[in-house]
Amino acid sequence: MEENKMTVSSPFGLHLVHLDLKGAPPKVSYLAEIFPLFHTLGANGLLIEYEDMFPYEGELKPLRAEHAYSASEIKEILNLAELHELEVIPLVQTFGHMEFVLKHQEFSHLREVEMFPNALNPHKEESLMLVSAMIDQVVALHDGLRWFHIGSDEVYYLGEGEESKQWLQKEENSIEKLCLSHMKAVASCMVSSYPEVKPIVWDDMLRGVSEETLTESGVAQLMEPMIWDYAADLDEDDKGGYSEKVKENVEKQLGLSSLEIDTFMSESSGTFPGSDIFTLVTQVCCYLKPSVDEFLERNRFVTGWFSPYHRKRRIVHPIMMHHFQPDALSLLAKWNAVMQELQAALERVFYMCTLEEWMEENVHPSFHKLQEVVDDLDKAIQAQS
Incomplete structure (x- = not known):
């Protein structure tokens, strides 16, 4: 679980807890216990990265994990979030981190590189149809969405697939343009189907792109970038930094005498x-x-x-x-x-x-x-x- 904040251009000032459900997803009963704490600590939203825990149906049913949440459990999560004043933003990966999709034989032909299941092939029309179907099913279970996160961080091996190599042989083409064109296609699809919902994208694949290329791509009008970083020294003096007062408040809320690691064995280990x-x-x-x-x-x-x-x-x-x-x-x-x-x-x-x-x-x-x-x-x- 990580905290993410919208960039300064966002007018809504959301303070989000990132629930990354790949790996060790909690039971809904635990979410019912932890959501009140999120609210108490100052969060007003949840970025829920469902991955394989979403109850996909039809041709997407193979994406479900063995213990995927049911549709009724998704509704329960959303009700709990509303009860504790936490706005929900779903996150569906649509480019990189697609292992939970592309590891399946039914979708393996849509890999950017044949032997790696991480990245989607942006040249195939079927790739866009796949992510659109995923988005449609997730949106259908979420009422009143204002934001939808389309992921797109760490698109490793982009440009190394055979179709990409051929496409990149043209002088005017580049990996940056390839990346932006897929992001734009996914965002355009979303805006067309759900004009009231604003797409969000992780910013890491955009950092090295020139302002000119970004402007030409037209992505700025379609989606909101969200900072993707694990650095501890982000300058957040305008949306609240980490101070001694904040530290003491967190310790009090968690029931810990100290957040320092070397005290965990000798002091109380919390009431959260x-x-x-x-x-x-x-x-x-x-x-x-x-x-x-x-x-x-x-x-x-x-x-x-x-x-x-x-x-x-x-x-x-x-x-x-x-x-x-x-x-x-x-x-x-x-x-x-x-x-x-x-x-x-x-x-x-x-x-x-x-x-x-x-x-x-x-x-x-x-x-x-x-x-x-x-x-x-x-x-x-x-x-x-």
Whole structure:
């Protein structure tokens, strides 16, 4: 989730929270908990990047993720947003970041480069028909839209497809013109179908384009650019900067004694919705994982008396065993407790696929290493008896 602000030319002064739903989308029940916090912190809008979580129908149905929101859930999200005075702006990628579309066999022929599913081929009429169909379905579920974001950031490998290479052989053509022509086509399509809705586009692909080329393209009249940047030093003194007062207010609203990372383990870990996950993840990353590495690699009784050599041959000295077995069992018990708590906390907010991925990548490797040592120790003890 990121905060994005409309450029100065926007008359509406929207302060948006970017809900990027690709990767680890939350359940609607969690959004109901977090929307009031967004409002309290000063947001008055949501930029919702649905990606594969939108309930596409018909020929677009393959785009749906396994746990995509239903149409009724989309309506619930919109009702919750309205309840908390958050204007919704949908974001549908129409150029780059099209993996969730172009990874499917049905649409793979529309890739800019055959082997990469990230960018759409801007030369094919079917490409425009595809993104128009996506936009139509999203607009249909959103009443009273004023803005619609057509994405278009990070269009990697643009110009490297075979059709683009041929097109670029003409002296008057350039990658900038190719980019602008597709953006203009998508925006024109939108304005034609929905004249009351203003298209928004990320600005990163436009930064290197000359003012003359931009003027000639006619895109300025069709869409509003939105700054795409992760820099921490944006000059925002006119729409509110990050001050000590702001920091203290955020800490109060989140229930944190400090936003500084080095205090997370020693101080309260918050009262905001999902703070239980934050606390448990912090325990896993800052305590449990390092403690397993410390035990297995730097505990002199383990490295000296129960090395891989000893474990393989089930050899353990009865006296030395008592120097590390209690620590191994205690650490394993802590892991088990945290794993169960974390699984329950994650399941409340996320879908099972997200839970399984996070646990497999961040919890299971350390836990299994520790479990294997305890199991090998039991086998060695049995072999000695």
